[in-house]
Amino acid sequence: MQLVINPRSPKSRKFPITLVLDGTPATVRVEDVQAAIAEKFPQLYVDRQRLTVEKTALEQGKTLSEYGLKDGDSVTFKDLGPQISWRTVFLIEYGGPLLIHPLIYYLPSLFYSRTFEHSMMQTVTFWMVMLHFLKREYETVFVHRFSHGTMPFRNVFKNSAHYHLLSGLNLAYWVYGPWNAAGTVLGERSRTVIYGCIALYAFAELSNLKTHVTLRNLRPPGTRVRKIPRGYGFDLVSCPNYFFETLAWLAVSVLTLSWSAHLFLVVAVGQMYIWAVKKHKGYRKEFPDYPRGRKAMFPFVA
Template sequence: MTTLKVSSRSPNKPVKKLPTSIEITDKTTVQDVKEKLAKPGHWDPERLGIYDSSKKLLKDRRAIVSQQESIMADQELLVKDLGPQLSWTTVFIIEYLGPILINLAVPLLLRPYIYRTSAPLSSSQYLAMAMIVAHFLKREYETLFVHRFSLATMPLFNIFKNSAHYWFLSGFNLAYWVYAPTSYTAQSSPTIDKLNIAGAVLYLFGEVSNFHTHVTLSKLRSKGGTERGIPKGYGFGWVTCPNYFFELLAWTGVLCVTRSWATVLFMGAAWGQMHLWAVKKEKALRKEFPDTYTKKKHVIVPFVG
């Protein structure tokens, strides 16, 4: 049994009713510490961030505290109130629900009020709607049954920032322009043409491949676990994050159907964000597995970047 001093990371904003010390064993995890410290003040344990003396957050909730050299050297934990939290599952469900509802409501319910027309959707517009909605329904399914998150929660207020990308760029942005009676989608291909078919095939290939890579990634971590591994198999020999590559292929298929600058705008923003994540992922894998990880030159698109 070891006794550690407990202090607020931000002295100007101390955590109320925070114990001054805590006893740990050689089996006590970061999550155990959170739960013990939360009891006196009736805190949500997920609101408490645990830091070492260098103010580095201990993200791995299953990490054994006694094995953290920075903690044991100073015999002290720093604690910070991270604010109201939401589970990552809830965050993703909310993020993806927006595009689903918007891309159904605008063409099927709100079109007469927005565009002042009762003209039916073109075949291409129906196809575009089905592809966009199906993409986000797939994401909802993966959130509930495939993905395994290393972090349990995120700050509540981040939901607004995170949702903006999906609700506006793939929600209002796509819906307003793609389903308009004068849109290029409606005018260029009122019936299903060869480019529509090619887009649908590319979309299906991208979505199925993306799902396959997500399953591969989920198998690297036990249920509720935080461990990491080296992803291998289909796509992972080409780039760091083939799941992003296949997602871009799927959206290229959507672009073949919509033929809209609004789709290009969404894809550009998505590519930019995914590239940042992929570069970070490549650096993390090189650092964590320096002797066993095969370094990748390209993080998303083979031979491009």
């Protein structure tokens, strides 16, 4: 069969082209078309390609006939630009705080021009943050299975800034400073507050890990299968992983009483809620039998 590939940009010098594909619209899949384009233009590897028909994106695994395409029809091509894997993006994002926090915590003379003894609050906060991001790195390598393999390379800088600046430099500098050192009024916390925050943090992090394992087990290796998540946390909300992460950072915020921790909490929760609502709506649209009683992120609320 023949398929015309039209460019989205009128300035394109490569397109339009006509591909001759082995098979019929009922047997030729979207990935066959992408492979043919990549063979003709090696720099346009599959992850850089976006094919659409009347603004509907073509998904891998589906045949052309599923989109009503016939022999001689056309689709629109868009070059998404250089790509980077989501796994690499996450490793870069979480690696920032793992480098920044130890530098500021262990080398205070470089940042505050003096040395001092850290308070228990500062030490507990340091290990909370380090364990959180070490867990995230572990999940990135051994737990997560990504529905989308890549993202535009240019976005890695925007994504990393959220972690490197807000939960990295900004949080570390203001929490580990001499104004919160041992013996200062600002650095003092009761044992009840400290241990209470540790308990909330531990519960939240372990619960977050459990929900990530549940999501991982929904998708067989090497596939993009989507199913309705069920079980711990998911009976109440569509994104319990975001809810439990909110609790973890709430523990850090309550423990430090720092405006920098409060700022990161507000920004992070706001962004996670936007993602949760989008995923919640996607679940309800994709699965007719999706549980109606679930909220997006906050149990019984929203």
